[in-house]
Amino acid sequence: MTKRLAVIDGKSVFYRGYYAMPSFTTKEGIPTGGVYGFAALGLELIRKLKPDYVAVAWDKPKTNIRKRKEIYPDYKAGRKKAPQDFYDQIPILHELLEAFGWPLYELDDYEADDIMGTFAVQAAEQGIHTSLITSDLDALQIIGPHTDFYAMKKGLTNIELFNPESFEAKYNLKVEQFLDLKALQGDSSDNIPGVPGIGPKTAIDLLKKYETLDGIYENLDEIKDALRRKLEAGKDSAYMSKEVGKIWCDAPVKLDLEAADVTDLDVQKLADLLRKLEFRSLLKNLPTHMQVGEESAAQAIAMALQPAVVEPASDDTIAELLMVDKIVAMEHNDQYILSLQPESGYIVDTAEAKKILANAKTIAHDAKLLIKDIFGKNVPAGLIVEHDTKHAAFLLNSLERNLNPGDLLGLELNSEDSGQMVAAIWRLYQEQLKALTELPKLHSLATTIDFALIPLLARMEEYGVKIDTHFMADMSDELGARINELKAQIFEAVGYEFNIGSPAQLADVLFGKLQLPTTGIKKGKTGYSTGAKELDKLRGQHPIIEMVEEYRELTKLKSTYIDSLPKLVDDQSRLHTTFNQDVAATGRLSSTDPNLQNIPIRTEIGRKIRRAFIPEEGNAFVSADYSQFELRLAAVLAGDKQLIDDFNSDLDVHAKTASDVYGVPLEQVTKDQRRAAKTINFGVLYGMSPHGLSAATGMSFADAKKFIDGYFELRAPIR
Structure with missing residues (x-):
C-alpha cells in the first residue's frame, strides 16, 4: 500500500484556528484558542487521512519573503499584523507539535509553500503520496498524480479536496495552467497585481483558447482591441506576477522521513499536554491504534476510568x-x-x-x-x-x-x-x-x-410565578382588534390585500406599488430588505411605514407572550421557567423555557404585559438591584475622578453622563438621551462599538459614533 505524507502549512492552519475558535484561555488566563483549533484539526487529520508521516512547514518571520520582494518590492504589502495574543500562542503551538512528534521546517528566503512543494517532489521520488493542508490556494500548482490538496476554505471544517480531476472540473482548466491563471488575474491576498482589468472569467476564457500565458501573447492579434490593449499594457506585470507567484519546489531542505514518522506517536505525552492546556474535550479524539509505552492507547484510555461497582x-x-x-x-x-x-x-x-x-x-x-x-x-x-x-x-x-x-x-x-x-x-x-x-x-x-x-x-423553578390569565385573555382580544384595524388601514392604503408578514410581498408593495425610494436600502438576492432598520430609514415617506412597524410589534408581542404564556401555566396558573447559571459567559443568570428576561419594558404595551405577572394574595413583588455596580468598579479602577464625584454626590449617573455628552442641563435630559448614556455606560465596559450602540438604541450609526467619541472625551480614564 502506498504510504502517505501529510504536509501542514503551520501558520496558515494556526491562523485559521485562531479566528475560527472562541477566545479560549486557561484558568491562568493564557490564550489558547488558535492552539485548540490546530490540535483539533491535527487529531482529525490522523483519524481521516491516517498518514504515515507528518511534517509542518512554517513561514520564518521577516526573512521568508526576501527573495520574492527582490523581484516585486510590494509583495504582500499592506497585510495587517495579527493581534498580540496570536503571537503569544506560537510557543504553545510549538510545544503541541513536539507532543505530536511532527517536525517543523522553516527557511530564510523560502515560504512555507516552497517547503511544501519541495517535500511533495521528494516524496513522489520515493513513491510516497503527499497531502497538502493549507488555506493558500497557491498549493493548487503543486497537485498532481502523487499530490492532493485539502484547501481550508472557511474556519476549520469547510475543507475542499483538490486533485487534478477535481481542479479541472471546477476551473475547466488543467492544473498546469493554474500559475498562468494567477499571472493574469493576480492575487489580492499577496498583493500580486496580474494584468489590471482582467478578472477570473476573462483569464479562464483566454487560457481555454490559448492554453498558456506565452500562447496568449503570441496571438495578441486575434484578441479584441479593448482586451488586447489591457494585455499589452500589463505584459510585464503578468510575467512578473507569474515569477513571484510560482512555488519553488527546489528549496534547500531535506525531508527527514524518520523524524516525520507518526506510527510511534506517544499518545500519553500528547494527552498530558491536552490536559495541561485544558483541552479535555479533545482527549476522546486521541488515536487508539498507536502506542503508549508498552500498552496501546485504547488500553490506556480504558484504564483511565475504573467503573464503580453499583449494587442495591x-x-x-x-x-x-x-x-x-x-x-x-x-x-x-x-x-x-x-x-x-x-x-x-x-x-x-x-x-x-x-x-x-x-x-x-x-x-x-x-x-x-x-x-x-x-x-x-x-x-x-x-x-x-x-x-x-x-x-x-x-x-x-x-x-x-x-x-x-x-x-x-x-x-x-x-x-x-x-x-x-x-x-x-x-x-x-x-x-x-x-x-x-x-x-x-x-x-x-x-x-x-x-x-x-x-x-x-x-x-x-418548582414554585413558579403566577400569571393573571384573564388579564392576558383581555389583552389578547384588545391587541387582536388593533391588529385587525391596522391590517384594514394598510390594505386601504395599498388598494389590495397581501400578506403583511411576507418580506417579499411587503417589498413589492413598498418599492413596487408605492414606489418608495430605495436609496440606502439593503438589497439581497431576493430583493430589497424590509427589516426593521430599513423600515426606519423610510419613516415619513408614507403613513404605511408606521402602520407596518406597529403591526409587527403587536403581532410579535401577541404570539410570543400574550397568547403563548397562558398555555404554559400549570393548574394553579403558575408559570415555570428554567434559570441557567452556566450559559451567559458573564456569569449572569439566564432564563429559558420560557425566557422571562426578554419581556419588553420600554413600551407601554410591554409594561402592560408585565402587569400580568402577579404575587399571591397578601404578598408583594420586591425588585432589588445593585446601583451601577460594574460602573462604580470601573470608575475606581480607572481613577475617573469626575465619575467618582458623580457617584459620591448621589447623582443619576446616566442622566449626568447624557447631560455632559449632549451639553444640555441635567434637568433637560430626555428619556432617549438618558437611555443612550446608560447603554454606553455599561456597554463600553465590554467594548461596545458604534454599531452596537446603534442597534441597542435605534440611533443612526453616525450619531452613535459621535456619541461614543464625545463619551470618551468625557471619560478618558475609562478608555
Missing part, C-alpha cells in the same frame, strides 16, 4: 449513608445512586434519597436537575450543594459549551453504564476541586454563592 443498598448501608457528611449523587434510569467513594455506588429509592440528601452535602453533575427530580416542589430549605461538576466546569472555563462528563474528561462514556458515570463524577470532582483550590477567589465564589444558589433556584 442494604439496610445497614442506608443507615451508614444517613450519617455521612458529603455524598456523590446521581439519577440513573429512574433510580438514584449514592456513592461515598469512586469504587462503589448504592441504588436507593426516592424516599431513601430524600432522607439522605436532606442531611448530607450533595456532590452531583447538574445538581439542580437532580434536586428537582427527587424533591419536586418540596425542596428542603436547608439543602446544601457541596459541589456541582457541571457548573464548576463552567466557572473554570466559561467558554466551554460541552459540559457533559464525557466531554469534560475527554472520554467516550457509556451513559447507560451507571458505574462508569459514578466514577466520572468522582474524577471531575477531584480534578475540579484541585483546580479551584489553586484559585482561592473563584473557589470562594463557587462555594459561597454559585453552589449555594442551586437549591434556591430549584425551589424558584
Whole structure:
C-alpha cells in the first residue's frame, strides 16, 4: 500500500484556528484558542487521512519573503499584523507539535509553500503520496498524480479536496495552467497585481483558447482591441506576477522521513499536554491504534476510568449513608445512586434519597436537575450543594459549551453504564476541586454563592410565578382588534390585500406599488430588505411605514407572550421557567423555557404585559438591584475622578453622563438621551462599538459614533 505524507502549512492552519475558535484561555488566563483549533484539526487529520508521516512547514518571520520582494518590492504589502495574543500562542503551538512528534521546517528566503512543494517532489521520488493542508490556494500548482490538496476554505471544517480531476472540473482548466491563471488575474491576498482589468472569467476564457500565458501573447492579434490593449499594457506585470507567484519546489531542505514518522506517536505525552492546556474535550479524539509505552492507547484510555461497582443498598448501608457528611449523587434510569467513594455506588429509592440528601452535602453533575427530580416542589430549605461538576466546569472555563462528563474528561462514556458515570463524577470532582483550590477567589465564589444558589433556584423553578390569565385573555382580544384595524388601514392604503408578514410581498408593495425610494436600502438576492432598520430609514415617506412597524410589534408581542404564556401555566396558573447559571459567559443568570428576561419594558404595551405577572394574595413583588455596580468598579479602577464625584454626590449617573455628552442641563435630559448614556455606560465596559450602540438604541450609526467619541472625551480614564 502506498504510504502517505501529510504536509501542514503551520501558520496558515494556526491562523485559521485562531479566528475560527472562541477566545479560549486557561484558568491562568493564557490564550489558547488558535492552539485548540490546530490540535483539533491535527487529531482529525490522523483519524481521516491516517498518514504515515507528518511534517509542518512554517513561514520564518521577516526573512521568508526576501527573495520574492527582490523581484516585486510590494509583495504582500499592506497585510495587517495579527493581534498580540496570536503571537503569544506560537510557543504553545510549538510545544503541541513536539507532543505530536511532527517536525517543523522553516527557511530564510523560502515560504512555507516552497517547503511544501519541495517535500511533495521528494516524496513522489520515493513513491510516497503527499497531502497538502493549507488555506493558500497557491498549493493548487503543486497537485498532481502523487499530490492532493485539502484547501481550508472557511474556519476549520469547510475543507475542499483538490486533485487534478477535481481542479479541472471546477476551473475547466488543467492544473498546469493554474500559475498562468494567477499571472493574469493576480492575487489580492499577496498583493500580486496580474494584468489590471482582467478578472477570473476573462483569464479562464483566454487560457481555454490559448492554453498558456506565452500562447496568449503570441496571438495578441486575434484578441479584441479593448482586451488586447489591457494585455499589452500589463505584459510585464503578468510575467512578473507569474515569477513571484510560482512555488519553488527546489528549496534547500531535506525531508527527514524518520523524524516525520507518526506510527510511534506517544499518545500519553500528547494527552498530558491536552490536559495541561485544558483541552479535555479533545482527549476522546486521541488515536487508539498507536502506542503508549508498552500498552496501546485504547488500553490506556480504558484504564483511565475504573467503573464503580453499583449494587442495591442494604439496610445497614442506608443507615451508614444517613450519617455521612458529603455524598456523590446521581439519577440513573429512574433510580438514584449514592456513592461515598469512586469504587462503589448504592441504588436507593426516592424516599431513601430524600432522607439522605436532606442531611448530607450533595456532590452531583447538574445538581439542580437532580434536586428537582427527587424533591419536586418540596425542596428542603436547608439543602446544601457541596459541589456541582457541571457548573464548576463552567466557572473554570466559561467558554466551554460541552459540559457533559464525557466531554469534560475527554472520554467516550457509556451513559447507560451507571458505574462508569459514578466514577466520572468522582474524577471531575477531584480534578475540579484541585483546580479551584489553586484559585482561592473563584473557589470562594463557587462555594459561597454559585453552589449555594442551586437549591434556591430549584425551589424558584418548582414554585413558579403566577400569571393573571384573564388579564392576558383581555389583552389578547384588545391587541387582536388593533391588529385587525391596522391590517384594514394598510390594505386601504395599498388598494389590495397581501400578506403583511411576507418580506417579499411587503417589498413589492413598498418599492413596487408605492414606489418608495430605495436609496440606502439593503438589497439581497431576493430583493430589497424590509427589516426593521430599513423600515426606519423610510419613516415619513408614507403613513404605511408606521402602520407596518406597529403591526409587527403587536403581532410579535401577541404570539410570543400574550397568547403563548397562558398555555404554559400549570393548574394553579403558575408559570415555570428554567434559570441557567452556566450559559451567559458573564456569569449572569439566564432564563429559558420560557425566557422571562426578554419581556419588553420600554413600551407601554410591554409594561402592560408585565402587569400580568402577579404575587399571591397578601404578598408583594420586591425588585432589588445593585446601583451601577460594574460602573462604580470601573470608575475606581480607572481613577475617573469626575465619575467618582458623580457617584459620591448621589447623582443619576446616566442622566449626568447624557447631560455632559449632549451639553444640555441635567434637568433637560430626555428619556432617549438618558437611555443612550446608560447603554454606553455599561456597554463600553465590554467594548461596545458604534454599531452596537446603534442597534441597542435605534440611533443612526453616525450619531452613535459621535456619541461614543464625545463619551470618551468625557471619560478618558475609562478608555
